[in-house]
Amino acid sequence: MDVTDLIIDVEAHDIRFPTSRHLDGSDAMNPEPDYSAAYVIVRTSGGQEGHGLAFTVGRGNEIEVAAIRSLAPMVTGLPVDDVLGDLGGVSRRLIGDSQIRWLGPEKGVIHMAAGAVLNALWDLRARRAGKPLWLLLAELSPEELADVVDFRYIEDALTREEAVALLKRAEPGRAERIAHLKAHGYPAYTTTPGWLGYTDDKLVRLAKEAVADGFTQIKLKVGADLGDDVRRMRLAREAVGPDVRIAVDANQAWSVGQAVSWMEPLAEFEPYWIEEPTSPDDVLGHAAIRERVAPIKVATGEHTHNRVMFKQFLQAGGLDILQLDATRVAGVNENIAILLLAAKFGVPVCPHAGGVGLCEMVQHLAMFDYVAVSGSMEDRVIEYVDHLHEHFTDPVRIRNGRYLAPELPGAGAEIHPASRAAFAYPDGPEWATPVAEAV
Amino acid sequence: MDVTDLIIDVEAHDIRFPTSRHLDGSDAMNPEPDYSAAYVIVRTSGGQEGHGLAFTVGRGNEIEVAAIRSLAPMVTGLPVDDVLGDLGGVSRRLIGDSQIRWLGPEKGVIHMAAGAVLNALWDLRARRAGKPLWLLLAELSPEELADVVDFRYIEDALTREEAVALLKRAEPGRAERIAHLKAHGYPAYTTTPGWLGYTDDKLVRLAKEAVADGFTQIKLKVGADLGDDVRRMRLAREAVGPDVRIAVDANQAWSVGQAVSWMEPLAEFEPYWIEEPTSPDDVLGHAAIRERVAPIKVATGEHTHNRVMFKQFLQAGGLDILQLDATRVAGVNENIAILLLAAKFGVPVCPHAGGVGLCEMVQHLAMFDYVAVSGSMEDRVIEYVDHLHEHFTDPVRIRNGRYLAPELPGAGAEIHPASRAAFAYPDGPEWATPVAEAV
Numbered sequence: 075m076d077v078t079d080l081i082i083d084v085e086a087h088d089i090r091f092p093t094s095r096h097l098d099g100s101d102a103m104n105p106e107p108d109y110s111a112a113y114v115i116v117r118t119s120g121g122q123e124g125h126g127l128a129f130t131v132g133r134g135n136e137i138e139v140a141a142i143r144s145l146a147p148m149v150t151g152l153p154v155d156d157v158l159g160d161l162g163g164v165s166r167r168l169i170g171d172s173q174i175r176w177l178g179p180e181k182g183v184i185h186m187a188a189g190a191v192l193n194a195l196w197d198l199r200a201r202r203a204g205k206p207l208w209l210l211l212a213e214l215s216p217e218e219l220a221d222v223v224d225f226r227y228i229e230d231a232l233t234r235e236e237a238v239a240l241l242k243r244a245e246p247g248r249a250e251r252i253a254h255l256k257a258h259g260y261p262a263y264t265t266t267p268g269w270l271g272y273t274d275d276k277l278v279r280l281a282k283e284a285v286a287d288g289f290t291q292i293k294l295k296v297g298a299d300l301g302d303d304v305r306r307m308r309l310a311r312e313a314v315g316p317d318v319r320i321a322v323d324a325n326q327a328w329s330v331g332q333a334v335s336w337m338e339p340l341a342e343f344e345p346y347w348i349e350e351p352t353s354p355d356d357v358l359g360h361a362a363i364r365e366r367v368a369p370i371k372v373a374t375g376e377h378t379h380n381r382v383m384f385k386q387f388l389q390a391g392g393l394d395i396l397q398l399d400a401t402r403v404a405g406v407n408e409n410i411a412i413l414l415l416a417a418k419f420g421v422p423v424c425p426h427a428g429g430v431g432l433c434e435m436v437q438h439l440a441m442f443d444y445v446a447v448s449g450s451m452e453d454r455v456i457e458y459v460d461h462l463h464e465h466f467t468d469p470v471r472i473r474n475g476r477y478l479a480p481e482l483p484g485a486g487a488e489i490h491p492a493s494r495a496a497f498a499y500p501d502g503p504e505w506a507t508p509v510a511e512a513v
Numbered sequence: 514m515d516v517t518d519l520i521i522d523v524e525a526h527d528i529r530f531p532t533s534r535h536l537d538g539s540d541a542m543n544p545e546p547d548y549s550a551a552y553v554i555v556r557t558s559g560g561q562e563g564h565g566l567a568f569t570v571g572r573g574n575e576i577e578v579a580a581i582r583s584l585a586p587m588v589t590g591l592p593v594d595d596v597l598g599d600l601g602g603v604s605r606r607l608i609g610d611s612q613i614r615w616l617g618p619e620k621g622v623i624h625m626a627a628g629a630v631l632n633a634l635w636d637l638r639a640r641r642a643g644k645p646l647w648l649l650l651a652e653l654s655p656e657e658l659a660d661v662v663d664f665r666y667i668e669d670a671l672t673r674e675e676a677v678a679l680l681k682r683a684e685p686g687r688a689e690r691i692a693h694l695k696a697h698g699y700p701a702y703t704t705t706p707g708w709l710g711y712t713d714d715k716l717v718r719l720a721k722e723a724v725a726d727g728f729t730q731i732k733l734k735v736g737a738d739l740g741d742d743v744r745r746m747r748l749a750r751e752a753v754g755p756d757v758r759i760a761v762d763a764n765q766a767w768s769v770g771q772a773v774s775w776m777e778p779l780a781e782f783e784p785y786w787i788e789e790p791t792s793p794d795d796v797l798g799h800a801a802i803r804e805r806v807a808p809i810k811v812a813t814g815e816h817t818h819n820r821v822m823f824k825q826f827l828q829a830g831g832l833d834i835l836q837l838d839a840t841r842v843a844g845v846n847e848n849i850a851i852l853l854l855a856a857k858f859g860v861p862v863c864p865h866a867g868g869v870g871l872c873e874m875v876q877h878l879a880m881f882d883y884v885a886v887s888g889s890m891e892d893r894v895i896e897y898v899d900h901l902h903e904h905f906t907d908p909v910r911i912r913n914g915r916y917l918a919p920e921l922p923g924a925g926a927e928i929h930p931a932s933r934a935a936f937a938y939p940d941g942p943e944w945a946t947p948v949a950e951a952v
Contacts, residue, residue, distance in 0.1 A: 104611050132612035133583065137622065140579040144572065172543050173571035179765070179793065179816060182621020183576065227792040230769040230801070326618070330669040353666040354618065355821040357796065358828055362669070377618060382794040389797055 124198025192405025563637025631844025
């Protein structure tokens with residue numbers, strides 16, 4: 075008897091880590107984040123699972139969970155092979171539902187929910203193929219890759235034909251680059267020293283440790299108090315010496331004019347990039363800032379909500395460094411579109427990571443980019459933060475300031491069942507202590 | 514004994530009207546909308562109520578309701594006078610919560626939820642003042658108006674000082690304009706004839722009725738099939754004659770190049786504006802289209818998610834007509850910012866309406882704009898669609914193609930309790946019939 079394998083469930087779980095208790099992750103706009111996951115498990119009738127998540131910073135994670143539950147019926151009950159064999163079509167259905175679309179379109183809660191479901195489906199596909207996601211993607215043909223991308227609204231900057239041609243140009247070197255990745259990994263930079271809530275001593279100690287650990291770039295949060303920023307930037311520069319890059323990150327704290335004037339006294343410490351100087355929606359504002367703070371580079375992307383916005387950032391010269399995020403946009407599919415756009419415009423992608431699971435997920439995209447899209451690691455680094463990796467079944471491995479290439483099948487988002495249970499919100503044991511503050 | 518009046522509850526209700534059963538509201542991207550409200554009631558310990566809503570088109574309304582419930586604790590329990598006396602501060606808290614903000618920021622589900630709560634608070638304030646909202650706003654001082662606006666991220670285009678100066682310039686004529694509004698109302702245009710799902714006969718009949726009813730502008734949905742659009746546009750032009758404006762609305766159906774080529778064969782029928790030709794996020798795309806379809810005007814705004822996006826549309830020349838929406842952005846506060854930006858750039862505002870309750874709500878903003886901001890009705894019209902008004906306690910009144918100025922206290926969003934009960938989703942009696950299809 076022929077039994078078709080079906081998707082029998084798309085579960086959504088509210089998982090939160092009480093990171094605000096130690097000010098890990100504190101910045102100018104996020105003083106007390108509780109790193110959280112709206113966590114998706116796709117289950118098949120054959121007993122397989124695909125895992126994905128949308129990263130949030132605490133309150134509101136329940137809204138993201140509700141959104142995932144609203145999307146779940148669109149794939150539940152379908153044959154697994156049909157879904158995994160047409161992830162482009164599934165993506166278009168998830169982001170194009172004629173009623174739910176109104177709540178975006180293609181932005182915010184509803185778009186991140188589509189991304190979480192899509193990432194879980196890619197995880198399932200990679201597991202069934204027995205490959206880590208980066209390698210699965212790197213071995214798809216240019217046409218197969220183009221099939222999963224929605225070119226709607228970006229055709230004025232990148233057509234399907236251009237995308238295929240771009241991917242074909244990168245095909246010859248794929249095997250060597252796969253071998254290189256497996257041998258040497260991919261460069262990282264670390265944000266660990268630079269959280270606003272840390273003392274000067276802790277900043278200096280962690281900055282020195284970062285250099286000793288082989289990192290060639292660190293990042294500092296700025297934007298709350300100019301005097302503090304000048305002092306911390308000086309300490310950091312003294313700690314790491316002249317040759318290590320120091321990026322600074324304002325997390326959207328400024329208006330356009332303020333961004334420019336705030337960066338002036340920091341310039342003597344040679345910041346490499348200024349990240350999120352203003353509203354992530356302000357393409358033209360970023361372009362104006364970029365013109366005025368050069369040669370300091372402008373970086374943004376973790377809150378850039380879809381490929382249409384990235385297209386404009388590239389068209390308008392609004393960024394030097396494109397920081398895609400694994401869970402902000404509509405999953406692997408839209409991130410492939412974004413990598414293609416960046417390659418078309420010759421802009422390096424340095425993915426946003428940290429949070430919970432972002433390092434685990436985004437490394438696959440950067441490595442795929444290296445093998446099959448841009449073909450380059452030049453001026454490219456993946457963010458690294460050493461929080462919460464112990465909760466993942468395939469945690470990132472950092473050696474000498476580089477991400478080692480993942481080897482296990484999947485996309486990296488799976489959290490240990492024990493951690494999922496412990497940090498389930500609001501009923502898990504980690505939230506049942508007097509310290510926990512539920513709102 | 515002195516008893517402080519408190520906000521004791523912020524309720525959220527899921528109310529849906531099964532409009533898809535008759536193809537009312539059908540367009541190129543929304544073939545079968547069920548016009549819905551994520552409906553807010555703010556209750557005070559003194560027994561007063563404020564009503565607001567976020568408009569959606571069916572599925573996903575439950576996510577919007579969840580988001581409102583997540584915001585509710587931020588105002589529940591506070592003294593009414595403190596909240597209503599500092600709606601600028603309340604707005605900044607609602608959109609700036611350091612954790613929930615991650616889900617936007619300032620866009621989509623979470624931003625619309627903030628808007629629904631803020632609009633309910635403005636409704637409460639207007640009721641307590643015994644005035645319709647438009648008049649309440651029109652009688653605030655320039656400084657009071659500036660106090661409710663968040664100038665963050667728009668200061669490069671409009672500072673608080675410029676806003677106050679602009680409002681002061683409009684002060685002298687306020688009394689005359691209030692009298693004029695009360696006597697003559699505000700011009701409307703009608704979308705009723707133009708839904709894609711209607712037959713040619715129905716289109717022609719409704720177009721002729723619109724002219725007979727005094728409307729000087731109608732609107733047709735386009736973008737699904739070019740042959741159909743040419744035929745329908747010809748029929749409409751024949752029906753209304755050469756002097757009535759016909760706007761067309763693609764509801765985001767096209768890429769940039771497609772928008773330009775699709776409009777070419779329609780040009781002979783002299784469309785007044787093309788609305789939402791492409792992605793609402795594509796500021797630069799709209800600017801490119803606008804340059805190439807002139808003298809046809811470009812209109813957009815119903816999906817423009819915040820003041821930062823409107824700022825860029827104005828800076829980049831991405832629109833000729835700004836179509837703000839009562840429930841897309843963060844409520845009355847952010848719409849005041851948008852009206853101020855439009856006035857600064859000299860662009861007419863023609864609000865988006867229709868749906869459920871949008872006509873009732875948005876008329877207040879247009880009338881306030883006329884009295885206290887732009888001071889003009891020239892080339893300004895409020896959209897009108899004759900659906901679902903019977904469910905409102907203060908339905909719009911249209912006479913000879915014009916909105917009559919609302920007279921009852923409040924902001925217009927209150928739905929009759931009987932309608933709220935009948936159309937409650939999924940358990941209300943209107944959804945308990947075999948016709949209803951819940952997803």
